[in-house]
Amino acid sequence: MRTTFLADTWWVAWREWKRFVGQKARIVMILVQPFIWLVLMGNMFEKMAALPNFPAESYLDYMAPGVVTMVTLFGGIFGGMSIVWDRRLGYLNKLLAAPIARSSVVSGKMLAIGLQTAIQAAIIFLIALALGVSFKAGPLGSLAVIGLAMLLSLVFAGISLSFGALITSHETLIAVVNFFTMPLMFTSNAMLPLSFMPGWLQTIARVNPLSYAINPMRSLFLSGWNVGELLQGAAVLTLVALAFGCLATWLFRRSLA
């Protein structure tokens, strides 16, 4: 059955994709939300850029990659919800009764989340450019931003699907996911430079997986190509995404026994 794994993954993802493009209101939100974040937060904290040692010319420039990662975080971290709903509505049993590779249920959902995130990241990127955010790395750099966002979303999708395999009620899953998202967000340098944080928070921010996406992304925005940093970030994110993907698959298979 291993031979069908890639095809099965694709068709599981195909379903999620069709669901995604069918949800008009959700797509409107995806377009509007980053716009609001950028305009509202950008204006709110504008004066911060005037502080000494602020690493960017405007707060908007600094925050744009932060918004990309934030939207990625929210996109990926609720991925486990679909497995909880499929279980509850009986669709999961339908998938499992088919002769598909077990692991393709997890990998298909991860792939779908990765693709959705890529589109969201591209949209935010374009909105940011339209708002006058400076981007130093050129057209190819934009692909690197989207790639980093995809990898990061796979990390969160893996975490979320792991919980989704263990938890059978969506209320519990929302509670667990919310418990993680806000601390992850505010213990990273998405919104604030490390130098503005107390020492203990800086330590946490350095190991926060978000930082591995934000730092190379921010370099692409503010200073241009930093290949070493980019490769290191991509490698760490790939490994962590793979690890959580495997964990989710293992927990999912175990939940079926």
Place this chain on the structure above:
Amino acid sequence: MLAGDPIIQVTDLVKEYRGGLRAVDGVSFSVQRGEIFGFLGPNGAGKTTTIMVLISLLRPTAGRAVVCGHDVAREPDRVRSRIGYVSQDIAVDDALTGEQNLFLQGRLYHLDRETIARRMAEVLAMVDLTDRAGDLVLTYSGGMRKRLDIAEGLIHRPDILFLDEPTLGLDIQTRRRIWDYIRLLRAREGVTVFMTTHYMEEADQLCDRVAIIDHGRIVALGSPAELKAAIGGDLLTLDIAAGDGHAAGDLVGLLRTVPGTKQAFRADDGRWVLVAGHGEEAAPAVLEVLGAHGLRVRSLAMKKPTLDDVFLHYTGRELRRSEGSDDFGRMRMGLRRARMG
């Protein structure tokens, strides 16, 4: 697999859940190719658990189940590709169209695009959904969703279709239509049907053979006619005008002389009850015998035994009263209603 071999062979099957609940407790039966075989029993009797083992989604605790020539525990993938499964949950994706649901199902069974297109047209026509296939399932009624679900179970031409409570929560008209579709698909596709139900009428109407299951055990197995015959026969209830000089005992003796009578007694309400193999023949015969003795019959009622009576006979409980009240089941019913509303 030889042509004469059963397509499903279950031997001493046991399924015990974590926590010690023995949902299936030593069940053995076989199903022949082309049969409509029913599992009849109240909620919680072990019907769905048995299906889940047969479709390889639950591992048996003990015993063996061979489906389409393959052991479900050892070769689950081979079993899965040969069977179709329609759960009681009406598991269609309402964010997709009917066509998209069927297309996806075809892909999950590794069919190519041409085969899917051909089969889609066939199964859609069979369940009368061709006109609505391009619409979102969100706009479908409950009955249409169920029909789409059944069509999905057939897209890959399975040897066996497993139907778990195919008409649960549907209204009477829709239920009768679903029955028609099940008969039709057996006739057209030659598919073997294994179904569960807790509706007596459904088992009676559809199934060639029925296993009555209660507390994880099969308490009776046979064709509906056989099962009904096994409990004695038809019941004739007579209101007899008290004849001169006939004592009660004499009358019982007299009724027993009616050809085909198995049993006769006086009921609590004073009427007389006669149990006969063939009520249609016993009815005129009893009138003749009583008339010859100058006895007048005020009324005569005949009742064919139903599977209800069979269930009562074997379990000592009425099916309706023995329905469990599990919260999850109720929640699911609520969900289903919400989706249909």
